[in-house]
Amino acid sequence: MNEIALTVHQTARPDGFPTTGDFSFVESALPEPAVGSALVENLYWSVDPYHREMMDDVPGGFTLGAPLEGRTIGRIVASRTPRLAEGEIVFHRSGWRTHSVVTPDEIRRLPRFEGVPLSAYLSILGGTGLTAYVGLTRIARLQEGDDLFVSAAGGGVGTATGRFARLLGAGRLVGSAGSAAKAGHLVREVGYDAVFDYHEGPAAELLEKAAPDGIDVFVDNVGGDQLAAAVGALREHGRIVRIGTLSQYNTSKTPPPDFDYAHIVEKSIRMEGFLVRNYLDVQEELYEFAVPHLQSGRLVPDATVVDGFEHIVDAFLGMLRGHNTGKIIVRGHLSEPHANRTRE
Numbered sequence: 001m002n003e004i005a006l007t008v009h010q011t012a013r014p015d016g017f018p019t020t021g022d023f024s025f026v027e028s029a030l031p032e033p034a035v036g037s038a039l040v041e042n043l044y045w046s047v048d049p050y051h052r053e054m055m056d057d058v059p060g061g062f063t064l065g066a067p068l069e070g071r072t073i074g075r076i077v078a079s080r081t082p083r084l085a086e087g088e089i090v091f092h093r094s095g096w097r098t099h100s101v102v103t104p105d106e107i108r109r110l111p112r113f114e115g116v117p118l119s120a121y122l123s124i125l126g127g128t129g130l131t132a133y134v135g136l137t138r139i140a141r142l143q144e145g146d147d148l149f150v151s152a153a154g155g156g157v158g159t160a161t162g163r164f165a166r167l168l169g170a171g172r173l174v175g176s177a178g179s180a181a182k183a184g185h186l187v188r189e190v191g192y193d194a195v196f197d198y199h200e201g202p203a204a205e206l207l208e209k210a211a212p213d214g215i216d217v218f219v220d221n222v223g224g225d226q227l228a229a230a231v232g233a234l235r236e237h238g239r240i241v242r243i244g245t246l247s248q249y250n251t252s253k254t255p256p257p258d259f260d261y262a263h264i265v266e267k268s269i270r271m272e273g274f275l276v277r278n279y280l281d282v283q284e285e286l287y288e289f290a291v292p293h294l295q296s297g298r299l300v301p302d303a304t305v306v307d308g309f310e311h312i313v314d315a316f317l318g319m320l321r322g323h324n325t326g327k328i329i330v331r332g333h334l335s336e337p338h339a340n341r342t343r344e
């Protein structure tokens, strides 16, 4: 076990894209668990787009100069409660730090399925996969043969959506992503039929070329002009699954999408947003659906794994700029010190 603990704090509110200067790494002695709690050495961290929203001065946002939160998997290394045993692997939300003190009520025990790596509980079997699964099964209410368009198709939710949609019998699967390399991966590995780079022109034109016969479902991680394009491309009884608004997280200047509202009526379109935290009861169903496919190799988690906790901020910033393919995950392993490190 490492004898020091590192914790990431946010130190400034960004204007636009955040930078490494908005964070600091605070070094301290290992925290001592109080009676009734346990010390966890963290092994895997999730950094997520919603962390960018929490960096702003918003209700429930990150407090400056305090540890951040995030989904994490770790191993209990010292316990002062009979309800948590040393050596146990647990999931908790006190992330962005090498070590966390947790109580039994703050952790979740992860079921272990043979052949399924731990990191999958932060990607395809975790909140990311659950978001994709709920989006398809509960919000889109996907029917066999439905043609889909997925924005930010190369990210965690986007790749999981593509892979699940294939297994659920979707028809034509079209996506958008930020680079040709991502588009290639999505077509070759994930099962998309066509993927366009959204930088290459107006979204409506690119979508029209990729899905000339229209779409039944739009799974939207981005908003903006891709949402407007999808409204135009949707067929009668089309569904828009509003998952996120990546086009707005780093700018307050993006105008709302401009589309013909009459389409919503004339094509009987249903647009519905959701928060995955309101669908935690679907988690068991996701395991039942996905685990056999993971074990048979029909389903593969897409992830970009960044090694070393000291790279967690870079991993987060890189994800906002599209450096990840699949879910971005940070894997524990301390190496060189970080420039922004201070001692508590």
Ligand code: NAP
Residues within 6 Å of the ligand: 048, 049, 050, 127, 128, 131, 152, 153, 154, 155, 156, 157, 158, 176, 177, 178, 179, 182, 221, 222, 242, 243, 244, 245, 246, 247, 248, 274, 275, 276, 277, 319, 320, 321, 322, 323, 324, 326, 327, 328
């Ligand atoms: P992700 O897609 O793995 O990572 C973010 C991706 O967004 C980047 O890789 C980048 O890929 C893309 N991006 C960044 N700026 C963009 C822009 N201006 N326009 C278009 N694409 C942009 O992240 P994720 O965790 O899977 O999350 C995807 C979406 O789901 C987010 O909107 C997130 O907030 C949302 N979400 C919602 C819920 C919920 O409960 N509703 C739960 C989880 C996630 P490119 O290279 O393609 O640009």
